[in-house]
Amino acid sequence: MSARTTVASIKAHLADLGMPGSLEVVDSLLEKLDSGVLSPAEAMDQLLAAHTSLRRERRLVAAMRSSRLPSIKRLDSFDFTFQPSIDRHQVLSLHELTFIERKENVILLGPAGVGKTHIAISLAVSAAERGKRIYFSTLSDLVLSLVEAEKQGRLKERLTVLRNPSLLIVDEIGYLPVTAGGTNLFFQLVNARYERGSMVLTSNKSFKDWGEIFGDSVAASAMLDRLLHHCHIVNIRGNSYRLREYPGLSLPQGIAAAPRRGRPRKTLQDPELLPK
Ligand SMILES: Nc1ncnc2c1ncn2[C@@H]1O[C@H](COP(=O)(O)OP(=O)(O)O)[C@@H](O)[C@H]1O
Numbered sequence: 001m002s003a004r005t006t007v008a009s010i011k012a013h014l015a016d017l018g019m020p021g022s023l024e025v026v027d028s029l030l031e032k033l034d035s036g037v038l039s040p041a042e043a044m045d046q047l048l049a050a051h052t053s054l055r056r057e058r059r060l061v062a063a064m065r066s067s068r069l070p071s072i073k074r075l076d077s078f079d080f081t082f083q084p085s086i087d088r089h090q091v092l093s094l095h096e097l098t099f100i101e102r103k104e105n106v107i108l109l110g111p112a113g114v115g116k117t118h119i120a121i122s123l124a125v126s127a128a129e130r131g132k133r134i135y136f137s138t139l140s141d142l143v144l145s146l147v148e149a150e151k152q153g154r155l156k157e158r159l160t161v162l163r164n165p166s167l168l169i170v171d172e173i174g175y176l177p178v179t180a181g182g183t184n185l186f187f188q189l190v191n192a193r194y195e196r197g198s199m200v201l202t203s204n205k206s207f208k209d210w211g212e213i214f215g216d217s218v219a220a221s222a223m224l225d226r227l228l229h230h231c232h233i234v235n236i237r238g239n240s241y242r243l244r245e246y247p248g249l250s251l252p253q254g255i256a257a258a259p260r261r262g263r264p265r266k267t268l269q270d271p272e273l274l275p276k
């Protein structure tokens with residue numbers, strides 16, 4: 001086979017395999033191979049990398065359409081030095097996403113502006129890039145959608161839709177109180193996903209205050225019982241990144257006081273964080 005026929009055959013294979021990213025770079029990689037700029041292994045690596053990076057990009061674009069992710073945030077733009085209470089190793093290893101395979105949950109706790117939503121979105125982005133189905137909502141929007149669905153007699157369908165994604169992100173637990181009906185519906189959702197699909201939740205309130213958020217400490221305890229059964233807790237104690245230009249400013253705190261040195265305490269044993 002002549003060199004030209006071989007190249008045509010490689011391109012036909014790439015087209016047949018649905019690898020447009022690789023198809024786009026194959027000519028330039030072959031040139032670099034011929035001129036000795038790249039070794040054969042490097043060229044092969046770059047050919048495959050072009051495919052996976054385009055696939056990641058496309059998956060993310062598709063997920064952005066259907067998942068209601070408010071923005072794209074990644075860990076590479078997260079400044080860990082600003083938030084020394086975060087166990088960097090824990091956050092990095094959560095991004096390997098084995099917690100999704102194991103149907104475990106992640107709860108990010110901390111006051112406003114410490115990066116809870118940033119990390120939650122970054123986990124969602126990583127999951128979407130790996131082809132996982134994700135769905136993002138604030139707690140109040142989620143509850144509203146459940147209440148609406150119930151009113152219209154579509155609760156079962158709505159719960160099924162929310163049970164299906166591999167990862168459901170529920171942001172901002174604690175900013176707004178939930179009605180009794182809303183608590184009941186959210187509990188049904190937590191129950192529906194229990195040991196079936198992962199959730200990432202963020203809250204500015206300690207677990208002992210969840211009874212107040214949900215207006216019912218028994219329901220909050222039952223919910224936490226399920227959520228915490230297989231759960232990774234990232235407890236962030238520090239200052240708001242939004243207000244980093246105003247170092248002297250002190251705000252009313254949700255659960256954290258001044259930044260603490262060292263790693264956060266193991267929170268499940270922390271009586272302050274357990275439900276009443
Ligand atoms: N450590 C950090 N490094 C870089 N950006 C950060 C960091 N913490 C927060 N941010 C940014 O600050 C803003 C507020 O963070 P966010 O995650 O929304 O806070 P929270 O959800 O805890 O209230 C966002 O734009 C986020 O990207």
Ligand SMILES: [Mg+2]
Pocket residue numbers: 116117118171172202
């Ligand atoms: Mg937030």
